[in-house]
Amino acid sequence: MMPRWKPDAAGRLTKAAITLFEQQGYEATTVAEIAEAAGLTKRTFFRYFADKREVLFMGSEELQDLWVSSIRAAPDRAGAMEAIESALDAVAQLFAERHPFARVRARIIAANPELQERELIKLAKLADAAAGALRDRGVADRAATLAGQTGVAVFHDAFARWVQQEDPDVMRALMDGSLAELRAVVMEGRGRAARPKASALRRA
Amino acid sequence: MMPRWKPDAAGRLTKAAITLFEQQGYEATTVAEIAEAAGLTKRTFFRYFADKREVLFMGSEELQDLWVSSIRAAPDRAGAMEAIESALDAVAQLFAERHPFARVRARIIAANPELQERELIKLAKLADAAAGALRDRGVADRAATLAGQTGVAVFHDAFARWVQQEDPDVMRALMDGSLAELRAVVMEGRGRAARPKASALRRA
DNA sequence: TAGTCGATGGCACTGGGTGTCATGCGGTGC
DNA sequence: GCACCGCATGACACCCAGTGCCATCGACTA
Known part of the structure:
Protein backbone atom coordinates (compact mmCIF):
# COMPACT_ATOMS: atom_id res chain seq x y z
CA MET A 1 0.00 0.00 0.00
CA LEU A 56 24.73 16.01 12.13
CA PHE A 57 24.86 13.86 15.25
CA MET A 58 22.33 11.18 14.53
CA GLY A 59 23.81 7.89 15.70
CA SER A 60 25.94 9.34 18.45
CA GLU A 61 23.71 7.61 20.94
CA GLU A 62 24.50 4.23 19.41
CA LEU A 63 28.17 5.12 19.53
CA GLN A 64 27.90 5.87 23.22
CA ASP A 65 26.04 2.62 23.85
CA LEU A 66 28.75 0.66 22.09
CA TRP A 67 31.42 2.55 23.99
CA VAL A 68 29.87 1.91 27.37
CA SER A 69 28.90 -1.69 26.76
CA SER A 70 32.44 -2.46 25.63
CA ILE A 71 33.73 -1.19 28.95
CA ARG A 72 31.16 -3.22 30.83
CA ALA A 73 31.98 -6.30 28.78
CA ALA A 74 35.71 -6.15 29.47
CA PRO A 75 37.06 -9.08 31.52
CA ASP A 76 36.60 -8.71 35.25
CA ARG A 77 40.34 -8.73 35.82
CA ALA A 78 41.01 -5.97 33.30
CA GLY A 79 42.17 -2.67 34.77
CA ALA A 80 40.69 0.72 33.91
CA MET A 81 42.86 1.41 30.89
CA GLU A 82 42.43 -2.12 29.61
CA ALA A 83 38.68 -1.67 29.68
CA ILE A 84 39.08 1.66 27.89
CA GLU A 85 41.23 -0.02 25.26
CA SER A 86 38.56 -2.58 24.56
CA ALA A 87 36.13 0.28 24.01
CA LEU A 88 38.60 1.89 21.62
CA ASP A 89 38.73 -1.42 19.77
CA ALA A 90 34.99 -1.55 19.31
CA VAL A 91 34.74 2.05 18.23
CA ALA A 92 37.56 1.69 15.72
CA GLN A 93 35.71 -1.20 14.11
CA LEU A 94 32.48 0.76 13.94
CA PHE A 95 34.13 3.72 12.26
CA ALA A 96 36.01 1.62 9.72
CA GLU A 97 32.71 1.08 7.90
CA ARG A 98 31.96 4.78 7.70
CA HIS A 99 35.16 6.39 6.61
CA PRO A 100 33.78 8.40 3.65
CA PHE A 101 30.80 9.70 5.58
CA ALA A 102 32.94 10.52 8.58
CA ARG A 103 35.28 12.58 6.45
CA VAL A 104 32.52 14.70 4.95
CA ARG A 105 30.97 15.20 8.33
CA ALA A 106 34.31 16.12 9.87
CA ARG A 107 34.91 18.75 7.19
CA ILE A 108 31.55 20.35 7.86
CA ILE A 109 32.10 20.39 11.60
CA ALA A 110 35.63 21.73 11.28
CA ALA A 111 34.25 24.72 9.41
CA ASN A 112 31.85 25.80 12.12
CA PRO A 113 32.39 26.64 15.80
CA GLU A 114 28.77 25.95 16.77
CA LEU A 115 29.17 22.43 15.50
CA GLN A 116 32.48 22.00 17.23
CA GLU A 117 30.83 22.91 20.49
CA ARG A 118 28.26 20.21 19.97
CA GLU A 119 30.95 17.71 19.06
CA LEU A 120 32.85 18.54 22.21
CA ILE A 121 29.89 18.05 24.48
CA LYS A 122 29.21 14.68 22.88
CA LEU A 123 32.81 13.71 23.58
CA ALA A 124 32.48 14.94 27.14
CA LYS A 125 29.45 12.72 27.52
CA LEU A 126 31.47 9.81 26.25
CA ALA A 127 34.11 10.52 28.86
CA ASP A 128 31.50 10.78 31.61
CA ALA A 129 29.78 7.61 30.51
CA ALA A 130 33.09 5.77 30.46
CA ALA A 131 33.89 7.06 33.93
CA GLY A 132 30.52 5.85 35.16
CA ALA A 133 31.00 2.41 33.69
CA LEU A 134 34.46 2.19 35.21
CA ARG A 135 33.13 3.13 38.63
CA ASP A 136 30.61 0.33 38.31
CA ARG A 137 33.58 -1.96 37.76
CA GLY A 138 35.05 -0.78 41.04
CA VAL A 139 37.51 1.78 39.75
CA ALA A 140 38.06 4.63 42.19
CA ASP A 141 36.24 7.88 41.51
CA ARG A 142 39.06 10.09 40.37
CA ALA A 143 40.85 7.36 38.48
CA ALA A 144 37.64 6.60 36.61
CA THR A 145 37.16 10.24 35.62
CA LEU A 146 40.71 10.59 34.39
CA ALA A 147 40.71 7.27 32.57
CA GLY A 148 37.52 8.32 30.78
CA GLN A 149 39.09 11.63 29.82
CA THR A 150 42.20 9.91 28.64
CA GLY A 151 40.31 7.44 26.52
CA VAL A 152 38.38 10.22 24.83
CA ALA A 153 41.54 12.25 24.27
CA VAL A 154 43.15 9.29 22.56
CA PHE A 155 40.03 8.64 20.52
CA HIS A 156 39.80 12.26 19.48
CA ASP A 157 43.45 12.57 18.54
CA ALA A 158 43.37 9.34 16.55
CA PHE A 159 40.12 10.29 14.89
CA ALA A 160 41.55 13.60 13.73
CA ARG A 161 44.43 11.81 12.06
CA TRP A 162 42.20 9.08 10.67
CA VAL A 163 39.94 11.44 8.74
CA GLN A 164 42.95 13.11 7.21
CA GLN A 165 44.12 10.02 5.36
CA GLU A 166 42.68 7.40 3.05
CA ASP A 167 42.87 4.04 4.78
CA PRO A 168 39.76 3.30 6.87
CA ASP A 169 41.41 0.41 8.68
CA VAL A 170 44.24 2.12 10.53
CA MET A 171 42.17 3.72 13.24
CA ARG A 172 43.06 1.20 15.89
CA ALA A 173 46.74 1.56 15.08
CA LEU A 174 46.46 5.33 15.32
CA MET A 175 44.83 4.92 18.71
CA ASP A 176 47.64 2.68 19.87
CA GLY A 177 50.16 5.23 18.71
CA SER A 178 48.37 8.05 20.51
CA LEU A 179 48.10 6.10 23.71
CA ALA A 180 51.76 5.14 23.59
CA GLU A 181 52.74 8.72 22.94
CA LEU A 182 50.51 9.91 25.76
CA ARG A 183 52.17 7.51 28.14
CA ALA A 184 55.55 8.65 26.98
CA VAL A 185 54.88 12.34 27.39
CA VAL A 186 53.15 11.95 30.73
CA MET A 187 55.97 9.82 32.13
CA GLU A 188 58.89 11.69 30.62
CA GLY A 189 61.87 11.59 32.94
CA ARG A 190 60.25 9.04 35.24
CA GLY A 191 62.02 5.81 34.38
CA ARG A 192 61.94 3.10 31.74
CA ALA A 193 58.16 2.85 31.51
CA ALA A 194 58.12 6.27 29.91
CA ARG A 195 59.52 5.22 26.56
CA PRO A 196 56.91 3.57 24.30
CA LYS A 197 57.85 0.46 22.42
CA ALA A 198 59.18 1.35 19.00
CA SER A 199 56.80 -1.24 17.55
CA ALA A 200 53.75 0.61 18.84
CA LEU A 201 54.93 3.86 17.34
CA ARG A 202 55.59 2.22 14.01
CA ARG A 203 52.03 0.88 13.80
CA ALA A 204 50.71 4.40 13.80
CA MET B 1 33.24 66.02 34.29
CA LEU B 56 29.85 34.54 31.38
CA PHE B 57 33.26 34.12 29.77
CA MET B 58 34.74 37.56 30.02
CA GLY B 59 38.36 37.18 31.04
CA SER B 60 38.89 33.81 29.42
CA GLU B 61 41.22 35.48 26.97
CA GLU B 62 43.44 36.70 29.79
CA LEU B 63 43.40 33.20 31.22
CA GLN B 64 44.58 31.80 27.92
CA ASP B 65 47.31 34.41 27.66
CA LEU B 66 48.57 33.52 31.11
CA TRP B 67 48.37 29.85 30.29
CA VAL B 68 50.34 30.19 27.08
CA SER B 69 52.92 32.62 28.37
CA SER B 70 53.63 30.34 31.32
CA ILE B 71 54.45 27.56 28.92
CA ARG B 72 56.66 29.85 26.88
CA ALA B 73 58.38 31.10 30.00
CA ALA B 74 59.26 27.63 31.28
CA PRO B 75 62.99 26.89 31.41
CA ASP B 76 64.47 25.75 28.12
CA ARG B 77 65.43 22.41 29.55
CA ALA B 78 61.95 21.68 30.87
CA GLY B 79 60.09 18.88 29.13
CA ALA B 80 56.55 19.11 27.81
CA MET B 81 54.83 18.12 31.03
CA GLU B 82 57.10 20.31 33.10
CA ALA B 83 56.08 23.28 30.98
CA ILE B 84 52.45 22.29 31.39
CA GLU B 85 52.92 22.08 35.14
CA SER B 86 54.27 25.59 35.27
CA ALA B 87 51.14 26.73 33.46
CA LEU B 88 49.02 24.88 35.99
CA ASP B 89 50.93 26.73 38.71
CA ALA B 90 50.15 30.11 37.24
CA VAL B 91 46.50 29.31 36.66
CA ALA B 92 46.05 27.98 40.18
CA GLN B 93 47.37 31.25 41.56
CA LEU B 94 45.05 33.28 39.37
CA PHE B 95 41.99 31.34 40.46
CA ALA B 96 42.84 31.48 44.14
CA GLU B 97 41.81 35.15 44.11
CA ARG B 98 38.46 34.43 42.56
CA HIS B 99 37.08 31.50 44.44
CA PRO B 100 33.66 32.95 45.34
CA PHE B 101 33.02 34.28 41.86
CA ALA B 102 34.20 31.03 40.29
CA ARG B 103 31.77 29.04 42.40
CA VAL B 104 28.77 31.10 41.43
CA ARG B 105 29.75 30.99 37.81
CA ALA B 106 30.33 27.24 37.94
CA ARG B 107 26.87 26.69 39.41
CA ILE B 108 25.24 28.66 36.63
CA ILE B 109 27.17 26.81 33.95
CA ALA B 110 26.51 23.43 35.49
CA ALA B 111 22.78 24.10 35.20
CA ASN B 112 22.79 24.72 31.48
CA PRO B 113 24.01 22.58 28.56
CA GLU B 114 24.46 25.56 26.23
CA LEU B 115 26.88 27.06 28.68
CA GLN B 116 28.69 23.79 29.15
CA GLU B 117 29.26 23.65 25.42
CA ARG B 118 30.83 27.07 25.50
CA GLU B 119 32.97 26.10 28.46
CA LEU B 120 34.17 23.01 26.66
CA ILE B 121 35.21 24.89 23.55
CA LYS B 122 37.16 27.36 25.69
CA LEU B 123 38.95 24.44 27.30
CA ALA B 124 39.63 22.95 23.90
CA LYS B 125 41.17 26.25 22.86
CA LEU B 126 43.37 26.14 25.95
CA ALA B 127 44.53 22.68 24.95
CA ASP B 128 45.24 23.79 21.39
CA ALA B 129 47.07 26.88 22.52
CA ALA B 130 49.19 24.83 24.89
CA ALA B 131 49.98 22.39 22.10
CA GLY B 132 51.03 25.26 19.85
CA ALA B 133 53.29 26.74 22.51
CA LEU B 134 54.84 23.35 23.14
CA ARG B 135 55.53 22.87 19.44
CA ASP B 136 57.28 26.21 19.44
CA ARG B 137 59.47 24.80 22.18
CA GLY B 138 60.40 21.89 19.93
CA VAL B 139 58.00 19.28 21.26
CA ALA B 140 56.91 16.82 18.59
CA ASP B 141 53.50 17.35 17.02
CA ARG B 142 51.56 14.54 18.56
CA ALA B 143 53.25 14.74 21.93
CA ALA B 144 52.38 18.42 22.06
CA THR B 145 48.72 17.77 21.27
CA LEU B 146 48.44 15.07 23.89
CA ALA B 147 50.32 17.02 26.53
CA GLY B 148 47.97 19.95 25.94
CA GLN B 149 44.96 17.69 26.29
CA THR B 150 46.37 16.15 29.40
CA GLY B 151 47.07 19.50 31.00
CA VAL B 152 43.53 20.64 30.37
CA ALA B 153 42.09 17.38 31.65
CA VAL B 154 44.02 17.81 34.88
CA PHE B 155 43.00 21.44 35.16
CA HIS B 156 39.36 20.60 34.55
CA ASP B 157 39.28 17.74 37.01
CA ALA B 158 41.00 19.77 39.70
CA PHE B 159 38.79 22.77 39.03
CA ALA B 160 35.66 20.68 39.46
CA ARG B 161 36.85 19.54 42.87
CA TRP B 162 38.08 22.99 43.82
CA VAL B 163 34.70 24.70 43.35
CA GLN B 164 33.05 22.05 45.47
CA GLN B 165 34.96 22.93 48.60
CA GLU B 166 35.75 26.00 50.65
CA ASP B 167 39.50 26.52 50.60
CA PRO B 168 40.63 28.69 47.67
CA ASP B 169 44.28 27.76 48.12
CA VAL B 170 44.26 24.04 47.48
CA MET B 171 43.89 24.17 43.71
CA ARG B 172 47.53 23.45 42.99
CA ALA B 173 47.43 20.50 45.36
CA LEU B 174 44.32 19.17 43.66
CA MET B 175 46.08 19.48 40.32
CA ASP B 176 49.05 17.55 41.63
CA GLY B 177 46.76 14.86 42.89
CA SER B 178 44.95 14.61 39.57
CA LEU B 179 48.17 14.44 37.62
CA ALA B 180 49.57 11.76 39.89
CA GLU B 181 46.37 9.77 39.61
CA LEU B 182 46.40 10.17 35.84
CA ARG B 183 49.93 8.84 35.67
CA ALA B 184 48.97 5.95 37.87
CA VAL B 185 45.92 4.93 35.89
CA VAL B 186 47.63 5.33 32.54
CA MET B 187 50.64 3.27 33.61
CA GLU B 188 48.82 0.62 35.59
CA GLY B 189 50.57 -2.73 35.30
CA ARG B 190 53.59 -1.20 33.62
CA GLY B 191 56.19 -1.09 36.38
CA ARG B 192 57.13 0.96 39.39
CA ALA B 193 56.67 4.32 37.69
CA ALA B 194 52.95 3.63 37.71
CA ARG B 195 52.46 4.12 41.43
CA PRO B 196 52.26 7.79 42.44
CA LYS B 197 54.15 8.95 45.46
CA ALA B 198 51.99 8.75 48.53
CA SER B 199 53.03 12.30 49.37
CA ALA B 200 51.53 13.65 46.17
CA LEU B 201 48.23 11.95 46.82
CA ARG B 202 48.14 13.25 50.37
CA ARG B 203 48.48 16.83 49.17
CA ALA B 204 45.17 16.55 47.35
C1' DT C 1 -19.49 2.86 9.18
C1' DA C 2 -17.62 5.20 12.93
C1' DG C 3 -13.87 6.17 15.59
C1' DT C 4 -9.11 6.41 16.96
C1' DC C 5 -4.10 6.91 16.11
C1' DG C 6 -0.21 9.12 14.46
C1' DA C 7 2.77 11.72 11.30
C1' DT C 8 2.58 15.90 9.24
C1' DG C 9 1.18 20.86 8.01
C1' DG C 10 -0.04 25.55 9.25
C1' DC C 11 0.38 29.45 11.90
C1' DA C 12 1.34 32.58 15.29
C1' DC C 13 4.68 33.92 18.61
C1' DT C 14 9.11 34.48 21.40
C1' DG C 15 13.82 35.56 21.60
C1' DG C 16 18.66 35.66 19.83
C1' DG C 17 21.34 38.13 16.72
C1' DT C 18 22.43 41.75 12.84
C1' DG C 19 22.46 45.77 9.56
C1' DT C 20 21.72 50.45 9.28
C1' DC C 21 20.95 54.91 10.39
C1' DA C 22 20.17 58.56 13.85
C1' DT C 23 21.68 61.06 18.05
C1' DG C 24 24.37 63.95 20.76
C1' DC C 25 28.40 64.84 23.90
C1' DG C 26 33.48 65.62 24.02
C1' DG C 27 37.33 66.94 21.84
C1' DT C 28 40.04 69.22 17.89
C1' DG C 29 41.37 72.53 14.55
C1' DC C 30 41.12 77.11 13.13
C1' DG D 1 33.55 80.55 19.26
C1' DC D 2 32.29 77.91 15.41
C1' DA D 3 32.48 73.94 12.51
C1' DC D 4 33.72 69.44 12.50
C1' DC D 5 34.60 64.64 13.76
C1' DG D 6 34.72 60.49 16.52
C1' DC D 7 32.46 57.34 19.15
C1' DA D 8 29.31 54.97 22.40
C1' DT D 9 24.72 54.37 22.37
C1' DG D 10 19.71 54.17 20.85
C1' DA D 11 16.00 53.00 17.62
C1' DC D 12 14.05 50.15 14.36
C1' DA D 13 13.35 46.77 11.07
C1' DC D 14 14.47 42.33 9.88
C1' DC D 15 15.98 37.19 9.68
C1' DC D 16 15.91 32.82 11.53
C1' DA D 17 15.94 29.15 15.28
C1' DG D 18 12.78 27.02 18.05
C1' DT D 19 7.90 26.11 20.32
C1' DG D 20 2.83 25.64 21.35
C1' DC D 21 -1.38 24.56 19.50
C1' DC D 22 -4.69 22.99 16.57
C1' DA D 23 -6.06 21.08 11.98
C1' DT D 24 -5.67 17.38 8.62
C1' DC D 25 -6.30 12.95 6.80
C1' DG D 26 -4.82 8.28 5.50
C1' DA D 27 -4.36 3.76 8.03
C1' DC D 28 -5.91 0.71 11.09
C1' DT D 29 -9.61 -1.26 14.21
C1' DA D 30 -14.09 -2.42 16.19
Missing part, protein backbone atom coordinates in the same frame (compact mmCIF):
# COMPACT_ATOMS: atom_id res chain seq x y z
CA MET A 2 1.26 3.46 -0.75
CA PRO A 3 1.77 4.66 2.79
CA ARG A 4 0.58 8.10 3.51
CA TRP A 5 4.10 9.42 4.13
CA LYS A 6 7.38 8.67 2.46
CA PRO A 7 9.47 6.57 4.85
CA ASP A 8 12.58 7.51 6.84
CA ALA A 9 11.92 11.19 7.37
CA ALA A 10 14.92 11.55 9.67
CA GLY A 11 17.24 9.95 7.15
CA ARG A 12 15.95 12.17 4.35
CA LEU A 13 16.47 15.23 6.51
CA THR A 14 20.00 14.17 7.39
CA LYS A 15 20.93 13.58 3.76
CA ALA A 16 19.43 16.85 2.62
CA ALA A 17 21.19 18.69 5.42
CA ILE A 18 24.62 17.27 4.63
CA THR A 19 24.23 18.01 0.95
CA LEU A 20 23.21 21.59 1.58
CA PHE A 21 25.86 22.15 4.24
CA GLU A 22 28.48 20.99 1.77
CA GLN A 23 27.18 23.18 -1.02
CA GLN A 24 26.48 26.39 0.87
CA GLY A 25 27.95 25.98 4.30
CA TYR A 26 26.18 25.39 7.60
CA GLU A 27 25.32 28.97 8.44
CA ALA A 28 24.02 29.83 5.01
CA THR A 29 21.60 26.91 5.11
CA THR A 30 18.27 27.44 6.81
CA VAL A 31 16.20 24.73 8.47
CA ALA A 32 13.28 25.53 6.21
CA GLU A 33 15.54 24.85 3.23
CA ILE A 34 16.61 21.48 4.58
CA ALA A 35 13.05 20.48 5.31
CA GLU A 36 11.87 21.52 1.87
CA ALA A 37 14.69 19.55 0.22
CA ALA A 38 13.47 16.51 2.15
CA GLY A 39 9.86 17.15 1.21
CA LEU A 40 8.89 18.21 4.70
CA THR A 41 8.40 21.37 6.72
CA LYS A 42 10.45 23.19 9.30
CA ARG A 43 8.03 22.11 12.01
CA THR A 44 8.64 18.47 11.21
CA PHE A 45 12.40 18.93 11.21
CA PHE A 46 12.19 19.98 14.84
CA ARG A 47 10.11 16.93 15.68
CA TYR A 48 13.07 14.76 14.71
CA PHE A 49 15.96 16.93 15.86
CA ALA A 50 16.14 19.05 18.97
CA ASP A 51 17.96 21.75 17.03
CA LYS A 52 19.67 22.47 13.74
CA ARG A 53 23.02 21.06 14.92
CA GLU A 54 21.65 17.71 16.02
CA VAL A 55 21.00 16.65 12.45
CA MET B 2 30.06 63.97 34.15
CA PRO B 3 30.87 61.81 31.19
CA ARG B 4 28.09 61.23 28.78
CA TRP B 5 27.89 57.51 29.57
CA LYS B 6 28.27 55.61 32.82
CA PRO B 7 31.60 53.78 32.74
CA ASP B 8 32.34 50.07 32.39
CA ALA B 9 29.37 48.99 30.34
CA ALA B 10 30.73 45.47 29.92
CA GLY B 11 31.23 45.07 33.66
CA ARG B 12 27.74 46.32 34.41
CA LEU B 13 26.30 43.89 31.88
CA THR B 14 28.23 41.00 33.36
CA LYS B 15 27.11 41.79 36.88
CA ALA B 16 23.50 42.19 35.86
CA ALA B 17 23.63 38.97 33.90
CA ILE B 18 25.04 36.92 36.76
CA THR B 19 22.52 38.33 39.20
CA LEU B 20 19.61 37.56 36.91
CA PHE B 21 20.92 34.12 35.97
CA GLU B 22 21.14 33.27 39.64
CA GLN B 23 17.67 34.55 40.40
CA GLN B 24 15.74 33.20 37.43
CA GLY B 25 18.05 30.84 35.62
CA TYR B 26 19.89 31.34 32.36
CA GLU B 27 17.10 30.38 29.97
CA ALA B 28 14.44 32.41 31.69
CA THR B 29 16.55 35.55 31.42
CA THR B 30 16.40 37.53 28.18
CA VAL B 31 19.16 39.70 26.83
CA ALA B 32 16.83 42.67 26.84
CA GLU B 33 16.32 42.15 30.57
CA ILE B 34 20.04 42.05 31.25
CA ALA B 35 20.63 45.17 29.23
CA GLU B 36 17.84 47.03 30.96
CA ALA B 37 19.19 46.04 34.38
CA ALA B 38 22.50 47.54 33.30
CA GLY B 39 20.86 50.68 31.98
CA LEU B 40 21.54 49.77 28.35
CA THR B 41 19.78 48.23 25.40
CA LYS B 42 19.86 44.82 23.80
CA ARG B 43 21.73 46.24 20.83
CA THR B 44 24.52 47.49 23.06
CA PHE B 45 24.77 44.13 24.81
CA PHE B 46 25.65 42.55 21.49
CA ARG B 47 28.29 45.18 20.85
CA TYR B 48 30.18 43.92 23.90
CA PHE B 49 29.41 40.20 23.71
CA ALA B 50 29.19 38.07 20.60
CA ASP B 51 26.25 36.21 22.06
CA LYS B 52 24.29 35.68 25.25
CA ARG B 53 26.63 32.96 26.52
CA GLU B 54 29.76 34.97 26.13
CA VAL B 55 28.82 37.30 28.98
